[in-house]
Amino acid sequence: MKLYMHPVSTVSRPVLQFVADEKIPVDMEVVDILKGQHYEPTYSKLNPNHLVPMLEDGDFRLTESAAILRYLAEKTGSDAYPKDIRQRARVNEVLDWFNSNFYRDWGYGLIYPQLFPHLKREDAKVQEAVVAWGKEKSKGWLQILNDHWLGPDRQYLCGDQITIADYFGAALVTAGELVHCNLSAYPNIERWLGNMKKRPSYGTVYETFNGFCASTKGQPWQAI
Numbered sequence: 001m002k003l004y005m006h007p008v009s010t011v012s013r014p015v016l017q018f019v020a021d022e023k024i025p026v027d028m029e030v031v032d033i034l035k036g037q038h039y040e041p042t043y044s045k046l047n048p049n050h051l052v053p054m055l056e057d058g059d060f061r062l063t064e065s066a067a068i069l070r071y072l073a074e075k076t077g078s079d080a081y082p083k084d085i086r087q088r089a090r091v092n093e094v095l096d097w098f099n100s101n102f103y104r105d106w107g108y109g110l111i112y113p114q115l116f117p118h119l120k121r122e123d124a125k126v127q128e129a130v131v132a133w134g135k136e137k138s139k140g141w142l143q144i145l146n147d148h149w150l151g152p153d154r155q156y157l158c159g160d161q162i163t164i165a166d167y168f169g170a171a172l173v174t175a176g177e178l179v180h181c182n183l184s185a186y187p188n189i190e191r192w193l194g195n196m197k198k199r200p201s202y203g204t205v206y207e208t209f210n211g212f213c214a215s216t217k218g219q220p221w222q223a224i
């Protein structure tokens with residue numbers, strides 16, 4: 001199998017960390033999205049979405065990070081994607097919650113329009129309103145994540161065992177580090193992220209991302 005990815009990419013990181021933890025034999029191919037390589041014909045032909053990640057398993061190609069996580073977990077019989085239908089439904093619920101509710105406001109409202117020129121609104125007032133909206137809505141989602149999904153005792157999102165929802169959710173929440181969000185008002189989120197960061201795979205998988213975050217320090221970001 002081969003994974004087309006970028007180590008800084010929010011939705012490549014969960015797949016990278018899962019593959020590392022589960023020691024799944026996957027070859028890695030970096031698509032340099034910061035230099036526009038995802039628009040070059042070689043990659044465009046394979047993935048007309050011009051996005052990473054994409055998994056290739058023989059002649060089968062799969063896009064969408066959450067679908068890739070599910071596929072890899074099913075293929076390897078990983079405990080991180082429970083077989084019991086209710087437990088599995090819970091994992092799917094949390095994946096969908098992050099992918100739709102949370103990510104829309106956090107990623108595409110608060111963080112990315114500030115960081116990436118192609119997502120910045122041309123009109124300064126519109127830009128300010130988009131980011132302000134994203135910030136307010138994100139506070140609500142973070143509170144729900146802190147109080148409802150995690151609560152004071154849970155080590156991981158769906159109980160005391162790690163699931164693919166944790167890999168996914170942690171990668172999305174850590175995207176806040178790009179604009180230097182401070183999550184100290186959400187202690188359950190900080191505890192859970194601490195668990196994810198303690199995993200041996202974290203240092204290697206997140207190394208390039210952490211370097212990128214260090215390079216964005218000291219700018220006048222709108223952040224939590």
Ligand SMILES: N[C@@H](CCC(=O)N[C@@H](CS)C(=O)NCC(=O)O)C(=O)O
Pocket residue numbers: 009010011012033038050051052053063064065066
């Ligand atoms: N829903 C897709 C989103 C993929 C996506 O947005 N990938 C970003 C990297 S995090 C990308 O390739 N961006 C390139 C661009 O926007 O030009 C997934 O979860 O895989």
